[in-house]
Amino acid sequence: MEMGAELRKPAVRNWVSVMEKSNLLLGGVIGAMNPSTFTAGVNCIKAIRSNIECIAKSENLEDLLAIWTSPLVAASVINNRNTPVHRDNGATYCSMDFLTSTGSFTKGVFMVPGLGYRFLFKSGTLIGLLGRIVPHAADVSGERLCYAQYLREDVLHALGVEVPDWVNVDNLF
16 A cells, blocks of 8 residues: 555645645534444544554655545545546445535536436535445536545555445435
8 A cells, every 4th residue: 555646745735734624524524424434434544644654655644644634535636527427446335435516617417327316516515425336427517626535445455444334324314
């Protein structure tokens, strides 16, 4: 296991620092919506902290962990790109991926075609879904950033962290 190349860049570490409060808020939402995903993510962060020497290319990892406030260990940023129907193959089967949109875009639509759903996807929207199982897509016009956070199944296994329980509809109500 190794620290991602982008996270080793000073500009990206600066962005993570700017995102501290937002990630704290999103972490609280994740904890409420899917407690077992939250717990598994926190356990991953703890395992990384206590085993930094086992992480390849980990220069500045301690500095990054000091500002990493998300309970999830993987994130992607999608900028001004529509996403065709897909599944998130690196994520876990049983826990939610969290997608947060921001920007000055208009007419955003988030689609779950297999279930026949289309949702308004405007700036400030947070979507939680089983992204590895449920095919989904987004169609947006204008300036947009989508911040996707999730757990990577291979990271859970490598760190010896228990895979979270399946999402339970009772968690959502």
